[in-house]
Amino acid sequence: MRERVLVVGVETPENFEFFHESMNELKNLVETAQGEVVAELVQKRPRVDSKTIIGQGKMAELKQLIDAHEIDLVVFNQELTPRQGITIQERLDLRVIDRVQLILDIFAMRAHSKEGQLQVELAQLSYLLPRLVGKGLELSRLGGGIGTRGPGETQLETDRRHIRRKITSIKRDLKEVTAHRERSRQKRQSAQVFQIGLIGYTNAGKSTILNSLTDADAYSQDELFATLDPLTKRWKINQTMEVTLTDTVGFIQDLPTQLIEAFQSTLEESRVMDLLLHVVDASSPDRDLQEKTVMSLLQDLEMETIPVLTVYNKMDLVASHEFAPTLFPNCQLSAHEPEGKKILEQAIIEEVKKIFSPYQLTFEPDDGKKIHELGKHTLVTSRTFDEDEEVYQVKGYAPKHSKWIGDNK
Incomplete structure (x- = not known):
């Protein structure tokens, strides 16, 4: 049985431009985490309340909604400080998590490789460490559910020193995995293989494109963060020139810094690419936000100097006369249609000519x-x-x- 979830968000002058898109995305994240959004509470404020994010009146309204809808979990769109999390949870006497913890939880569901699991556990422990002060009792009452997947409660209830030791141990294990990844990467580079990286907002269709080009059989579903573990496959352009295609984790608005830090080795994979394919869901009503998020993250990750070809995917869901591309160079296709592969290959060839x-x-x-x-x-x-x-x-x-x-x- 799915958990009944209430989502909470505060619209401020800083976030008003994309507030509604962000709240819709939060609901999609809850669905991805196998919860059911049954209620929503939003408030407009000049700034969030320093103690409880929402004001006192809204806090009373929140309690009423929890009772009326038999809520199991409250998810805040804003990241909660350790003190805010404790205060809100005490006042509601209910489990409370924020957007960051929700995303980390989904990553814990999606990680299949040893490296992916280690990276997610590192991100979760780094997030939870400052939130463990005086939380033993609350954590022992958590039971299962959204926001509790990953390291496990027995680890979280131990003292901070044990958590720090665990973090150190994971970092050591990750170094070994990273060294192996680095050797594989250097091997490809020394073989002078042209490397193409697939990047884009989560659920834009990167894995579908990888599958259509390489028959890679990568997991491909219409859901957020369907791919977490990077996958590299060989492909031949023009039936002769050998290149590698690497699928990467999808980007998202407000990607938790803990994840960026934990996934450094995975992101390093993208930094050495010769060409990036920025896959965009052309049919998304939030396309503008998604494009800006990805381009901003490319800058943050110091990848803005790598040539980028924007691939407007899912064009079969768009009325062509209503579509106007905003990023160049680009190609427009539907990865599910046979013609899409030809369009993309030709566009890649044109970009390779510019680089070579x-x-x-x-x-x-x-x-x-x-x-x-x-x-x-x-x-x-x-x-x-x-x-x-x-x-x-x-x-x-x-x-x-x-x-x-x-x-x-």
Whole structure:
């Protein structure tokens, strides 16, 4: 049986522009965490109340709503300080969590790899450590439910020193996993494989695109944070040039800093990409907010210098005359339709041409091995046999500092 949830948000001059979108997203997050939103309480204030986020009158109204709707859990859209969390919970005598804890909870559901699980546990413990002061009794009463997945209550009820030891241990384990990831990454780079990263707001369709291009069989569902563990697959552009495609965790508005810190090694994966595919849900009513969130996070993660191709996905759900792209360069498609793969591949080819330098090379008839290698590592646009000269003329584009550019004739 799903938990009955009441969501609470305060609209302030700082957040009014995207407040309603943010509250809708909070409800979707609750659904993703397998809860049921049965009531909502919103308030307009010049600033949030320092003790209880909402004012005293609204706090009384909140209590009435809890009784009337038989609420199991209250979720605040604003991040609660440790003191606010304790105060609100004491006044309501009910479990209270915030947006950050909700997102961490969903990540705990979605993490399947050892690295993903370690990263989520680190984020949860870092979030909960300052909130453990005097909370032993409340935590022991929590039972199961949203906001309690992950490290487990027995760990959370122990003293702060034990939690710190656990954090240190997880960081040590993560270092080993990160070192392995780094070795794999360096191997790909030394092999001069062109690396493409899929980024975008959660549920934009990144995994669907990865599946359509590579037959990767990545988990792909219409839900928030369907993908948590990064997945890298090989793909051939033009049927010859080998590239890697890496799917990454979806971005979201107000992505918890604890997650950004914990997922550093995963985010490092995106930082070394040669091209980023920014997948956007063209049909989303909150598209503007989602685009701004992703572009802002790219800056925060110091990735704004990497070339970006925006992929407007789910165009089958949009009336074409009503759609106006806002990010360039871009392509527009539906990843579920066969034509979508062709549109995307052609758009990627055009971007690769901008990143690479053109070449024109001549090969002898017995240079088949060299021509094959050229096709693997560069973008070949034409290959013809000159019968008069009895040589192959190959044109294409190669990385600026590759040996092929040096061989240019």
